[in-house]
Amino acid sequence: MSDIVYLNGAFMPLDEARIPVLDRGFIFGDGVYEVVPVYSRHPFRLAEHLRRLQNSLDGIRLANPMDDAAWTRLVGEIIAKNDGDDQSIYLQITRGVARRDHAFPKHVQQTVFMMSSPLTTPPREQVEHGAPAISASDFRWLKCDVKSVSLLGNCLLRQLAVDAGAVETILFRDGKLTEASASNVFVVKNGVLLAPPKDNLVLPGITYDVVLEIARAREFLVEVRSISEAETRDADEIWVTSSTKEVLAITTLDGKPVGDGKPGLLFRRMHALYQDFKREVMRAR
Numbered sequence: 001m002s003d004i005v006y007l008n009g010a011f012m013p014l015d016e017a018r019i020p021v022l023d024r025g026f027i028f029g030d031g032v033y034e035v036v037p038v039y040s041r042h043p044f045r046l047a048e049h050l051r052r053l054q055n056s057l058d059g060i061r062l063a064n065p066m067d068d069a070a071w072t073r074l075v076g077e078i079i080a081k082n083d084g085d086d087q088s089i090y091l092q093i094t095r096g097v098a099r100r101d102h103a104f105p106k107h108v109q110q111t112v113f114m115m116s117s118p119l120t121t122p123p124r125e126q127v128e129h130g131a132p133a134i135s136a137s138d139f140r141w142l143k144c145d146v147k148s149v150s151l152l153g154n155c156l157l158r159q160l161a162v163d164a165g166a167v168e169t170i171l172f173r174d175g176k177l178t179e180a181s182a183s184n185v186f187v188v189k190n191g192v193l194l195a196p197p198k199d200n201l202v203l204p205g206i207t208y209d210v211v212l213e214i215a216r217a218r219e220f221l222v223e224v225r226s227i228s229e230a231e232t233r234d235a236d237e238i239w240v241t242s243s244t245k246e247v248l249a250i251t252t253l254d255g256k257p258v259g260d261g262k263p264g265l266l267f268r269r270m271h272a273l274y275q276d277f278k279r280e281v282m283r284a285r
């Protein structure tokens with residue numbers, strides 16, 4: 001039992017799943033996606049992921065092929081059909097198969113695809129010692145709040161990090177921090193946790209929301225506001241967050257130490273609180 005995927009109404013082994021070459025996902029990158037982490041076989045924050053999926057679909061004017069109850073059932077089925085207690089569920093909807101024309105086709109069925117991968121969170125070593133990041137100018141489009149499968153910008157930016165032996169590329173646009181190639185970014189300065197606002201320049205991260213929720217509940221000093229590049233470079237701590245990275249400390253930026261070059265006090269608190277929060281949510285089920 002492994003690598004069972006869902007495609008347009010049926011479950012099948014991954015290597016049997018096929019889509020036509022005229023799928024608009026393939027031709028235009030015309031689709032949206034979600035990545036939902038699964039802990040102990042339970043999807044984490046599924047309702048929030050489905051809400052963001054709806055916003056992404058609205059953002060590209062594509063109808064939702066299912067209601068939340070149907071999505072929840074399908075996500076449960078794909079978890080059950082795949083190995084591993086901790087999984088990462090990828091789901092994608094494209095505008096379907098049609099002769100190539102930029103304008104939307106009429107009366108075309110969306111393509112719906114879902115797969116499971118093992119959830120790989122950062123290794124203990126990285127959590128304890130932090131990880132390097134580089135920076136780059138954010139040249140992506142102005143609808144970064146849509147979780148679009150058109151990820152060429154993100155791929156090019158992420159590869160810069162890989163080429164430099166770093167885990168992420170932190171992005172600046174017009175002198176302001178936006179996010180990273182596949183994660184959100186937080187900054188700590190003088191004991192205050194700073195987060196860029198959720199606008200069209202960043203993906204509204206589900207992990208970002210969890211981190212802010214925990215921070216406010218534990219009375220961290222929090223400011224959600226635009227953060228300059230200079231402030232970021234002068235930060236005491238930098239964190240990246242995502243469904244697969246959870247919360248990870250960035251300890252060098254472009255080869256220079258962030259703060260004292262070690263995961264900071266607030267990071268260590270937040271990382272522990274995040275793990276407790278996950279356990280608590282799973283226990284409450």
Ligand code: PDD
Nearest residue numbers: 035181182183184203205206207242243
């Ligand atoms: N990426 N910003 C970008 C550009 C991202 O691609 C992601 C996640 C995030 C964090 O969002 P969340 O906390 O909801 O995972 C922010 C996923 C994991 C991916 O594309 O694989």
